Amino acid sequence: MEVHHHPQVEKKNFKEYFLEFLMIFLAVTLGFFAESYRERIADKNRIHDYMHEMIENLQYDSVRCTLNYKVNVVREKGMDSLRAEIKKGINGNMNSNALYYYSFRYLGSFSHAAFNNSAITELKNSGSFRLIENKDLTTEIYDYYQRKLVAVDSKMPTKAETDETTKLGNEFFNLTDIDNYVESYDSMDSKTYDGNYNYQNLLQHDPPLQLLKKDPADLERLYTLVAEFEIKIKVYNFWLLYCKKASKKLMNDIKKEYHLQNE
Numbered sequence: 001m002e003v004h005h006h007p008q009v010e011k012k013n014f015k016e017y018f019l020e021f022l023m024i025f026l027a028v029t030l031g032f033f034a035e036s037y038r039e040r041i042a043d044k045n046r047i048h049d050y051m052h053e054m055i056e057n058l059q060y061d062s063v064r065c066t067l068n069y070k071v072n073v074v075r076e077k078g079m080d081s082l083r084a085e086i087k088k089g090i091n092g093n094m095n096s097n098a099l100y101y102y103s104f105r106y107l108g109s110f111s112h113a114a115f116n117n118s119a120i121t122e123l124k125n126s127g128s129f130r131l132i133e134n135k136d137l138t139t140e141i142y143d144y145y146q147r148k149l150v151a152v153d154s155k156m157p158t159k160a161e162t163d164e165t166t167k168l169g170n171e172f173f174n175l176t177d178i179d180n181y182v183e184s185y186d187s188m189d190s191k192t193y194d195g196n197y198n199y200q201n202l203l204q205h206d207p208p209l210q211l212l213k214k215d216p217a218d219l220e221r222l223y224t225l226v227a228e229f230e231i232k233i234k235v236y237n238f239w240l241l242y243c244k245k246a247s248k249k250l251m252n253d254i255k256k257e258y259h260l261q262n263e
Contacts, residue, residue: 047131051258054119054141058251061149064113065244071111072237078106079230086223090216100209101202103173104181107226108166110233112156113240120145134257140250148246155239157232165229172213172222178202 082102085095120141123129132138175182184197202209213219255261 046128048258048260050119050123050128050131051254052260053122055251055254055260057116057119058247058254060116061113061247062244062251064115065240065247068111068113069237069240069244072233072240075106075110076230076233076237078102079226079233082106083223083226083230086219086226089211089214090219090223094211094214096208096211097203097205099211100173100178100205101199103169104202105199107169107229108162110157110162110236112236113152113243115149115152117145117149137253137257140253144246144250148243152236152239152243155236157229157236161229161232165225168222168225172211172218174210174212177209178205 079102082099085098085102088095089099129138132141178201180201181195181197184195187196188194189196
């Protein structure tokens, strides 16, 4: 009967085992560091993209503050002229056409800024705020979005205040003799979102337009409401400029931190 002999396996000494262990350890360690490096690069690119988007948001906010501020300044001046005409009427020097003109053009409305929060929303929802290493910048971002923008919105005249102004104006001004004003809304202006009406027609209306109320006490009530609404718009405009300044500072700080000056 044939006898099979098992080959003898050469036993490894401690040094060889140690070298194998060291090679495996180094491979695992290098893999770990390589993966960590890849994640760090990915995080860096991710926060870079978020900051780039935030700068675009801040540029939008700055432009909106500027545009709405300019529109509101025109409305402030218009309401200032309306108050002057109301005061003339109180003193017996009524110019009803001018009252109609300034009231229809400027009373009961204002321009408000809608801010862009897409970047900050994505940062919060993705949990990527932790990627901002500069804690001072983190504080500034939170301050802008959670305090400054909230403050601006809180200073905006409310719908109730605007409706109150419009309601009181309806007690004085009558549309019966200006059908063409109503008809102007058959075709809206795509730039102003208003009717295509030439308000100069009100100044030139013949015979002069009549007020529903002419009593000095009623006119004084109208004057007070116009003055209060004008003040609210001036306060809101102050905060629009405040927000614009804050958006520009935050924009510059982000560009400096992430070297985005030339992007």
